[in-house]
Amino acid sequence: MIINKKNKLILNILLFLAFATIIILLDTNKIGDPYIKRVLNLSAIYAIVSVSMNLVNGFTGLFSLGQAGFMAIGAYTVAIFTVPLADRAKIFYITPQNPILAQIELPFVIALILGGLLAALVAILIGMPVLRLKSDYLAIATLGFSEIIRIVFTNTKSITNGALGIKSIPQMPTMWVFFGVALLAIFIIWLLINSSYGRAFKAIREDEVAAEAMGINLFKHKVMSFSIGAFFAGIGGGLLATLLATVNPNQFYFTFTYNFLLIIVLGGMGSLSGTIIASFVVTVGLELLRFFDSPLTLFGVNIPLFRPGLRMVIFSLLLMVLVLFFRNGLLGQKELSWKVICDWFNRKKRKKPAEGGRA
Amino acid sequence: MTSQLFMQQLANGISLGSLYALLAIGYTMVYGILRLINFAHGDIFMMAAYFMTFSIVTFKLPWYIAIIVVIIATVALGVLLEKVAYRPLRDAPRMSIMISAIGASFLFSNLATYLFTGVPRGFPDIKVLTTTVKVGSISLSVATLITPFITLVLLYLVLFITNKTKIGMAMRAVSRDFETAKLMGININRVISTTFIIGSALAAIGAILWGSRYPSIMPLMGVMPGLKCFIAAVLGGIGNTTGAVIGGFILGMSEIMLITFLPSLTGYRDAIAFIILIVVLLVKPTGLLGEKVTDKV
Amino acid sequence: MGVIKVENVTMQFGGVTAVNNLNIEVEKGRIEALIGPNGAGKTTAFNVITGVYAPTKGNVLYKDENITGLTPDKITKKGIARTFQNIRLFKNLTVLDNILIANHLRIKSNFMSSTFRMPWSKREEKQMREKSEMLLDKLGLLTLKNEIAHSLPYGEQRKLEIARALATDANVLLLDEPAAGMNPSETMELSSFIYNIRDEFNLTIFMIEHHMDLVMEISEKIYVLDFGQLIAQGTADEIKNNQRVIEAYLGVDEDA
Numbered sequence: 069m070i071i072n073k074k075n076k077l078i079l080n081i082l083l084f085l086a087f088a089t090i091i092i093l094l095d096t097n098k099i100g101d102p103y104i105k106r107v108l109n110l111s112a113i114y115a116i117v118s119v120s121m122n123l124v125n126g127f128t129g130l131f132s133l134g135q136a137g138f139m140a141i142g143a144y145t146v147a148i149f150t151v152p153l154a155d156r157a158k159i160f161y162i163t164p165q166n167p168i169l170a171q172i173e174l175p176f177v178i179a180l181i182l183g184g185l186l187a188a189l190v191a192i193l194i195g196m197p198v199l200r201l202k203s204d205y206l207a208i209a210t211l212g213f214s215e216i217i218r219i220v221f222t223n224t225k226s227i228t229n230g231a232l233g234i235k236s237i238p239q240m241p242t243m244w245v246f247f248g249v250a251l252l253a254i255f256i257i258w259l260l261i262n263s264s265y266g267r268a269f270k271a272i273r274e275d276e277v278a279a280e281a282m283g284i285n286l287f288k289h290k291v292m293s294f295s296i297g298a299f300f301a302g303i304g305g306g307l308l309a310t311l312l313a314t315v316n317p318n319q320f321y322f323t324f325t326y327n328f329l330l331i332i333v334l335g336g337m338g339s340l341s342g343t344i345i346a347s348f349v350v351t352v353g354l355e356l357l358r359f360f361d362s363p364l365t366l367f368g369v370n371i372p373l374f375r376p377g378l379r380m381v382i383f384s385l386l387l388m389v390l391v392l393f394f395r396n397g398l399l400g401q402k403e404l405s406w407k408v409i410c411d412w413f414n415r416k417k418r419k420k421p422a423e424g425g426r427a
Numbered sequence: 428m429t430s431q432l433f434m435q436q437l438a439n440g441i442s443l444g445s446l447y448a449l450l451a452i453g454y455t456m457v458y459g460i461l462r463l464i465n466f467a468h469g470d471i472f473m474m475a476a477y478f479m480t481f482s483i484v485t486f487k488l489p490w491y492i493a494i495i496v497v498i499i500a501t502v503a504l505g506v507l508l509e510k511v512a513y514r515p516l517r518d519a520p521r522m523s524i525m526i527s528a529i530g531a532s533f534l535f536s537n538l539a540t541y542l543f544t545g546v547p548r549g550f551p552d553i554k555v556l557t558t559t560v561k562v563g564s565i566s567l568s569v570a571t572l573i574t575p576f577i578t579l580v581l582l583y584l585v586l587f588i589t590n591k592t593k594i595g596m597a598m599r600a601v602s603r604d605f606e607t608a609k610l611m612g613i614n615i616n617r618v619i620s621t622t623f624i625i626g627s628a629l630a631a632i633g634a635i636l637w638g639s640r641y642p643s644i645m646p647l648m649g650v651m652p653g654l655k656c657f658i659a660a661v662l663g664g665i666g667n668t669t670g671a672v673i674g675g676f677i678l679g680m681s682e683i684m685l686i687t688f689l690p691s692l693t694g695y696r697d698a699i700a701f702i703i704l705i706v707v708l709l710v711k712p713t714g715l716l717g718e719k720v721t722d723k724v
Numbered sequence: 725m726g727v728i729k730v731e732n733v734t735m736q737f738g739g740v741t742a743v744n745n746l747n748i749e750v751e752k753g754r755i756e757a758l759i760g761p762n763g764a765g766k767t768t769a770f771n772v773i774t775g776v777y778a779p780t781k782g783n784v785l786y787k788d789e790n791i792t793g794l795t796p797d798k799i800t801k802k803g804i805a806r807t808f809q810n811i812r813l814f815k816n817l818t819v820l821d822n823i824l825i826a827n828h829l830r831i832k833s834n835f836m837s838s839t840f841r842m843p844w845s846k847r848e849e850k851q852m853r854e855k856s857e858m859l860l861d862k863l864g865l866l867t868l869k870n871e872i873a874h875s876l877p878y879g880e881q882r883k884l885e886i887a888r889a890l891a892t893d894a895n896v897l898l899l900d901e902p903a904a905g906m907n908p909s910e911t912m913e914l915s916s917f918i919y920n921i922r923d924e925f926n927l928t929i930f931m932i933e934h935h936m937d938l939v940m941e942i943s944e945k946i947y948v949l950d951f952g953q954l955i956a957q958g959t960a961d962e963i964k965n966n967q968r969v970i971e972a973y974l975g976v977d978e979d980a
Contacts, residue, residue, distance in 0.1 A: 131525050197708045205708065207464060207525060208657055212701035215651070223694045256839065263838040264828050264849065267817075271825040274814035281774065281808075283800035283829025283892050292835060322650075326533055333526060377541030384534035391526045392515055401816060718738065 071407045079406050091243050106311070107355050108348075109243060112250040113307045115347035118331040119254050119340055120300035126337035126401075127261055128293040129273030130203050134194070134210030135328050137217040138187040138298040139305030140320035144221060145183030146306040147234040147315045149174040155236050162232065163225035176238070180249075180306040187302025190217075191295040199290040206294075214322040221317045233316025237309050246307055253300050258340055260296065269293050273338070327354070330387050334397050342399030357382060435565045436687040442571040442640070444679025445578035449633035450656035451663070451671035452585060453626030458657075459602040459666030460622050462521070466528040467508055469653020470535035471627055475501040475634035476550065476644040477543060483551035490553045498631045505627025506620055514616070532650075539646035547645040550638035557639055570639035577636070581629060582672050589668065594621050602666060655700040662707050664717020673715060678703065726785075727752040727896060727928050728773065728804070733782030735768050735952075742768040744952040746782070750896070750945075755922060755929045757939045759963075760949035761972060766932045767809060769949065770898055774806050775799040786896070801829050805894035807885045809901045809932075815874040819865060819884055822873050823856040826891035856891060862924065863887045863917075879910050883917070890925060897921075899931035903938050911935050915942050940964070948972065 093099045094108070117135055124132045153173050156165055164170070174182070190213075198209045221228045228234070240246070260266050268289050271279040280286050309315050331350045335342030357379045364374035390397065402408070450472060457465045478500045482493035512531045516524040556570040589595035594617070600608040601618045609615055637652075638644060659678045663670025678700055686693050707714060726749035735743040743765040750756050758766050771777045773784055775796040783792045791799055800806075805826075814822050831838070831852075833845035860866040865887060868876060873884060882902060889897055902918070903911045915938050922929055933939045939946060940960040948956040948963060950972040956963055963969055 125522065129522065131522055133529070197705045201708065201712045204462070204464070205661060205704065207466075207529075208654060208661075209701065209704060212654055212658075212698075212704065215654075216698045216701055219694060219697060259841065260835070260839045263835070263841075263845075264824070264831050264833070264852065265835045265838050267821055267825050268828045270817060270821070271814050271828075274816060275812050277776075278808070278812040278814065279825070280796045281800060281806055281812075282826045282888065283797045283805075284825070285795075285797050323533065326529070329526065329529065337522065375541075377537065377544070380537040381534070381541045384530055384537045387530040388512065388527065388534060391523055391530055392512070395516075395519060395523050 071410050076406050091247055095242050107352060109246040109311050111348045111351040112246040113304050114351050115344050116250050116253045117301050117304035118328045118343045118347050119257050120297045121328045122332045122343045123257055124293055124297035126332055128269040130290060131207040132210045133207050133325050134213050135301045136320045136322055136324035137214035138301035140217050141187040141190060142183030142302030142305030143309035143315045144228055145186055146179045146309040147237050149179040150176050150238055151236055159234055160229050166226045180303060183306040184299040184302035188295040188299040191298030192291060195291040195294045200287055211322055218317045218320055233314055235314045237313045239313050240310050253303060333390050336397035336399035338401035339399040339403055341404035342397060431564050436683050438567055440680040440683035442574045443683060444676035445575040446633050446637055447656050447659050447679045448578050448672040448675030449629045450652060451659040451675045452629050452668055454657045455660035455665055455668060455671040456622045456626055463524055464657060467531040467535060469649035470532045471505050472630040472634050473649030474504055475631040476638050479635055479638060480548060480551055494635060498628050501631035502624050502627045505623045509619060509623045536646045545646055547643045550642035550644050553639055570636050574636050585668055651697055658700045658704045662703055662714055664714030667716045670714055670716035725752050727787055729785040731783045733772055733779045735772055735777060736780045741952055746954055748947055750928060750930045752928050754944045755942050756945040757943035758932050758947045759939055764949040765952040766949055767900060770900055800892050803895040805889035805892045806898040807889055807900055811881050811885055813873040813881060813885055817873060819871050819873055820856060820869040822888050823891045824852055826888045827852045829892055859887060859891055878905060896928045901932050903933055903935045911938050918942060
């Protein structure tokens with residue numbers, strides 16, 4: 069098959085229809101079960117956060133590890149503003165909620181966007197000092213920020229309910245909330261990366277000195293990329309809050325960010341399609357790996373290695389193996405497109421008869 | 428506040444600062460030579476604490492032999508870390524080696540959780556270090572008392588190595604200009620291994636002293652001190668050993684002073700380091716003793 | 725009229741003086757060169773002019789405006805663009821992307837309208853592409869526009885780097901050893917290339933170069949730097965016969 073504009077459109081429509089059909093079937097409980105739906109929703113959220121992290125790390129070349137912290141901001145914003153007023157007193161039963169906040173209830177969409185904006189604002193505040201000269205320290209500053217935000221959320225009891233967290237966050241009736249937002253967020257980031265500003269980001273990744281010599285204001289573009297990345301991480305956090313219906317500070321331990329680091333390394337630093345594929349592979353994979361954490365008995369013999377903690381050991385080994393031996397991940401800086409898939413199929417087809425001939 | 432309490436806290440601050448200093452030296456040396464934030468350094472420190480526990484509790488070694496065993500084991504781990512996780516990526520993009528460092532750090536803490544469980548363990552009570560002595564009107568543990576002196580002696584030793592020995596000269600050359608040093612025939616691998624040997628040995632000594640002061644060890648105990656000590660190194664001027672020690676002292680002192688004078692903010696103790704980082708980057712990005720590092724154009 | 729004036733510039737690193745009290749005045753529309761033995765401070769002088777370093781002392785003027793201490797991106801925006809001694813292309817991007825990136829500094833759309841493809845941003849993007857392709861066409865690189873930059877042959881990479889500098893709409897081009905690593909025939913081709921772009925784009929060109937044939941052939945004025953000091957300036961003939969220049973290049977015979 070040859071890929072032209074018309075074929076591409078048809079394929080895109082078919083893909084979307086297939087995608088929509090699956091979501092509708094899942095939504096109407098024709099296929100799947102709540103557990104599968106939950107894992108898929110989680111994958112969609114991870115895709116948003118990973119793509120936003122790839123924008124910063126893979127496309128702009130900044131080493132940021134603040135995703136967990138930005139998600140916490142988004143998640144708490146949704147939690148604080150969407151819990152019905154009637155339920156507030158029950159949740160904040162030890163320290164009453166701040167009297168102003170106790171009167172505000174926002175629609176989910178507004179709270180979600182507000183969370184993203186707050187995360188972006190915090191990113192600008194961190195980025196201002198750190199991105200001005202050497203971006204080397206961004207990793208340390210963002211890791212530190214993830215920890216501090218957790219400390220702050222634990223201590224500001226009248227706002228966040230401290231270590232108890234906030235429960236009874238309203239949940240969403242349809243998977244479209246997660247998949248729709250994911251599609252939209254990824255599409256916007258795709259548009260950004262393929263705009264003049266996105267090219268400037270890539271120039272910074274390739275060579276900062278040359279980018280600056282070409283008139284690109286490094287500081288401005290770094291802060292831009294970093295705060296847009298934080299915005300979408302905040303959105304991802306807000307979705308996570310409604311998916312889980314509960315937030316507490318410990319969900320956002322800084323090691324949470326490593327999930328997304330693994331995803332972008334696996335998918336390819338600088339590849340959106342790779343990141344999306346890896347989001348689903350890693351999220352589902354992490355669920356499957358759970359069996360490593362429970363004792364395993366085979367034919368009446370207790371396999372000794374299987375006990376809590378093995379899953380995370382495998383997880384971190386995987387990250388090391390990837391970066392040491394498969395540095396480009398699945399796709400490197402390439403994108404999966406219909407043309408690439410088609411070329412791949414055509415090559416296979418051409419190869420097959422030749423192999424048959426030899427046999 | 429009584430002057431006695433103040434003196435007590437002053438001693439604590441100096442002592443904590445000296446511990447930070449020991450870790451900060453490792454960060455600053457590795458960054459100076461490889462331009463790498465060795466995220467796993469804090470976890471090397473954590474492993475050293477576990478090594479000490481096993482040497483004494485499980486293998487019943489006398490403390491003076493245990494210390495030597497622990498230093499050797501930690502050094503071996505540090506050198507292994509460099510060989511496995513960093514050396515293969517020396518020509519890779521810097522992002523890759525940073526990810527490898529994060530991965531190694533995460534692997535160490537996960538391995539520790541898996542092998543030793545996440546439940547905190549007691550650090551063996553080394554009587555020589557934990558005995559309380561009276562200095563004037565305040566009472567301090569021997570560990571608290573001797574830590575600053577040990578740190579200063581070790582700093583002197585490190586400065587002697589970097590300034591007066593042949594390998595030290597090579598280290599300074601590599602830290603100034605990696606490529607030229609390589610062309611001049613300096614054995615880069617040896618220089619880097621030496622750096623990791625020194626850094627890990629200091630981390631091991633730091634862990635033993637730390638355990639004697641805060642006798643509860645767990646897999647994630649190295650993370651926060653690690654981040655803070657890197658910041659101490661930045662504060663002192665990254666790449667500068669004396670600066671790292673001064674940065675460590677300032678950081679330790681600020682933490683203890685916050686707790687002493689503003690006890691209500693104790694929960695925010697860990698945030699101080701990051702505020703210091705932001706202030707340093709705004710006011711004097713080269714740190715107290717650092718030189719301006721310019722990238723070659 | 726001197727379009728670039730370097731006035732009493734001194735640049736020190738720690739205790740080392742890389743450039744000492746340098747005075748240079750590059751005339752508008754000319755090709756001038758900066759030569760000198762290795763380590764004489766030529767690239768440092770370039771780095772001071774382009775804002776990579778702020779000089780310890782002295783001033784840099786562009787069209788009589790003081791640009792001392794501005795950051796490199798601001799200086800490029802004013803109209804001074806450069807190439808690098810060790811080619812610094814955006815290696816993993818295409819030839820066209822390299823040129824498009826150099827157009828970004830004049831962008832009028834903000835990131836929102838650019839991302840959401842507002843009509844005016846689309847128009848601007850289209851103009852950028854047309855302008856970039858026209859530039860590539862003029863320099864004979866258009867057929868390579870979809871190639872990845874680092875896959876080009878060495879000579880083409882040098883050319884692309886010059887093209888990229890031109891794409892910033894520069895009036896002054898600073899070339900840092902454009903002929904480095906080229907063989908004699910490539911060098912000759914480069915000299916006509918430099919002439920051509922000077923005339924085509926009304927440029928002032930200031931370059932550092934070691935190939936003396938090239939320097940002597942195309943430079944209207946030559947500055948000679950040795951140990952950070954300007955030891956001579958003048959036309960090719962004047963420089964060729966200057967005793968101090970000969971000594972700097974050949975070394976003074978201690979026994980004589």
